[in-house]
Amino acid sequence: MLDIRLIRENPEKINELLKRRNPELSVDKVIEIDVERRKIQTEADELRALRKTESQKIGEMKKRGENTDSIQEEVRAIGDKVKALEEKQIELDEKQRTLLLNIPNIPDETTPIGASEDDNVEVHRTGEPVKFDFEFKPHWDIAEAKGIVDFERGVKLSQSRFVMYRGKGARLERAIIEFFLDLHTLEHGYEEIMPPFMANSATMTGTGQLPKFAEDMYKCQDEDLYLIPTAEVPVTNIYANEILSEEDLPKYMTAYTPCFRREAGSAGKDTRGLIRVHQFNKVEMVKLTTPESSPEEHEKLTQNAEKCLELLGLPYRRVALCTADIGFSANKCFDLEVWMPSYNTYKEISSCSNYGDYQARRANIRYRDKESGKTRFVHTINGSGLAVGRTFAAILENFQQEDGSVIIPEVLRKYTGFDKI
RNA sequence: GGAAAAGUGGCCGAGUAGGUUUAAGGCGGCACCCUGCUAAGGUGUUGUGUGGGGUAACCUGCACCGAGGGUUCGAAUCCCUCCUUUUCCGCCA
Numbered sequence: 123m124l125d126i127r128l129i130r131e132n133p134e135k136i137n138e139l140l141k142r143r144n145p146e147l148s149v150d151k152v153i154e155i156d157v158e159r160r161k162i163q164t165e166a167d168e169l170r171a172l173r174k175t176e177s178q179k180i181g182e183m184k185k186r187g188e189n190t191d192s193i194q195e196e197v198r199a200i201g202d203k204v205k206a207l208e209e210k211q212i213e214l215d216e217k218q219r220t221l222l223l224n225i226p227n228i229p230d231e232t233t234p235i236g237a238s239e240d241d242n243v244e245v246h247r248t249g250e251p252v253k254f255d256f257e258f259k260p261h262w263d264i265a266e267a268k269g270i271v272d273f274e275r276g277v278k279l280s281q282s283r284f285v286m287y288r289g290k291g292a293r294l295e296r297a298i299i300e301f302f303l304d305l306h307t308l309e310h311g312y313e314e315i316m317p318p319f320m321a322n323s324a325t326m327t328g329t330g331q332l333p334k335f336a337e338d339m340y341k342c343q344d345e346d347l348y349l350i351p352t353a354e355v356p357v358t359n360i361y362a363n364e365i366l367s368e369e370d371l372p373k374y375m376t377a378y379t380p381c382f383r384r385e386a387g388s389a390g391k392d393t394r395g396l397i398r399v400h401q402f403n404k405v406e407m408v409k410l411t412t413p414e415s416s417p418e419e420h421e422k423l424t425q426n427a428e429k430c431l432e433l434l435g436l437p438y439r440r441v442a443l444c445t446a447d448i449g450f451s452a453n454k455c456f457d458l459e460v461w462m463p464s465y466n467t468y469k470e471i472s473s474c475s476n477y478g479d480y481q482a483r484r485a486n487i488r489y490r491d492k493e494s495g496k497t498r499f500v501h502t503i504n505g506s507g508l509a510v511g512r513t514f515a516a517i518l519e520n521f522q523q524e525d526g527s528v529i530i531p532e533v534l535r536k537y538t539g540f541d542k543i
Numbered sequence: 544g545g546a547a548a549a550g551u552g553g554c555c556g557a558g559u560a561g562g563u564u565u566a567a568g569g570c571g572g573c574a575c576c577c578u579g580c581u582a583a584g585g586u587g588u589u590g591u592g593u594g595g596g597g598u599a600a601c602c603u604g605c606a607c608c609g610a611g612g613g614u615u616c617g618a619a620u621c622c623c624u625c626c627u628u629u630u631c632c633g634c635c636a
Contacts, residue, residue, distance in 0.1 A: 164594060164604085166605080167593090167606085168605085170606085171604065171605070173616080173617080174605095177616050177617040178562070178563080178617080179616095180616050181562035181563090181616090181617070182562085190616075193616075194615095194617095196616085197616040198615090198616060201615090201616070201617090365553090365590095
């Protein structure tokens with residue numbers, strides 16, 4: 123949610139930044155409602171003050187045994203007016219809130235301006251794409267041949283785009299999860315969190331999934347609960363409606379969770395393999411920081427994600443997403459893309475975003491500034507470290523051998539207990 | 544799932560046959576005073592949100608006693624719904 127005061131004071135600047143995302147965005151309607159809303163609030167406040175003093179008078183008169191019929195009638199009339207204004211105010215408040223909840227974050231000044239994902243900017247590449255001197259296979263063929271992912275039975279049990287790992291596949295998937303969690307907790311200083319995998323609508327609104335992206339999520343019948351699309355949702359909301367002290371910041375938290383996505387708009391895309399499924403595993407990193415330190419913390423978090431790829435020995439590149447491609451709530455985002463031989467290109471495996479105070483304002487996560495004693499919104503940052511299923515796929519493809527086997531990266535072996543599939 | 548009790552500020556804890564409660568008091572925090580230092584003591588201060596005025600420090604209105612409704616001239620206090628916690632019963636990994 124954008125700051126209404128900032129919008130009030132600087133509408134042209136906000137509009138200019140929003141139009142970098144999409145020329146159709148603007149805060150004009152919000153300002154219109156804001157003016158009316160404030161006018162009504164002032165009126166209602168004054169009437170409430172009057173009602174209060176008059177009511178007190180009635181109390182005193184009654185104590186003295188005086189007749190209060192006529193003044194009671196007057197105050198009742200004031201009350202009716204107050205009620206009418208309050209209704210109007212609630213209506214305008216809700217209207218304004220709805221508008222604000224549906225306006226995306228303004229991009230950071232350093233986010234490249236662009237009209238589509240084609241305008242994303244590559245920042246750097248690490249490692250060389252493998253060159254095979256034999257006919258390599260896509261990961262779904264390898265997985266099937268080795269019997270480590272059962273695609274057909276996953277579909278039978280649930281639906282298309284559900285997969286079932288088995289044997290060494292299940293073990294490898296678990297090994298990757300443990301490797302990532304150990305790396306972030308033991309080397310990078312994150313606290314491990316195991317959150318609920320379902321979250322209520324207030325939590326979903328806090329990080330920006332609701333109200334706009336309801337159709338992307340699985341909703342429980344008869345309950346105000348959604349399956350989480352990412353650990354970002356529960357973990358970022360841990361301190362919702364709380365005031366932290368400055369010493370508590372920055373907070374580093376990491377969590378493994380399964381992630382559930384309906385993939386409503388992606389029919390026909392990446393239909394084979396592990397790249398796009400309804401349920402996948404992910405280790406997420408989340409930070410709460412002061413506004414001053416958030417750019418630096420965002421960079422460090424991105425490097426923490428890159429470390430995962432480097433230790434696994436997977437070739438990847440970092441891409442700065444342009445204004446047309448960054449997520450709804452983000453002001454800046456780096457994607458990490460891993461080399462996937464079967465696609466002959468780099469595929470997203472991590473998305474590291476800075477949200478500024480946009481999510482904190484929605485979720486009401488604040489801290490007390492030590493110097494001024496005032497409360498301020500924290501900045502929230504998160505990134506995948508990494509998507510586990512896509513890591514699994516990248517390992518199969520990049521480390522496959524001519525004889526059809528797959529060499530397990532050194533760092534995973536203590537978790538898998540085998541060095542080859 | 545059933546029954547009972549309870550939810551008041553950072554914490555503890557008064558206040559409910561409706562009306563100087565603009566929520567007592569304590570603890571904690573902060574500032575200052577006293578003191579050779581520390582401890583103790585003294586004085587003051589102490590939340591959140593949202594409006595208005597002012598360049599600003601600041602001044603000022605309104606709202607907030609789990610959440611949302613209702614009754615009333617007036618609600619922390621009465622009524623209804625929901626949520627949470629505790630205890631008991633049932634079920635269960």
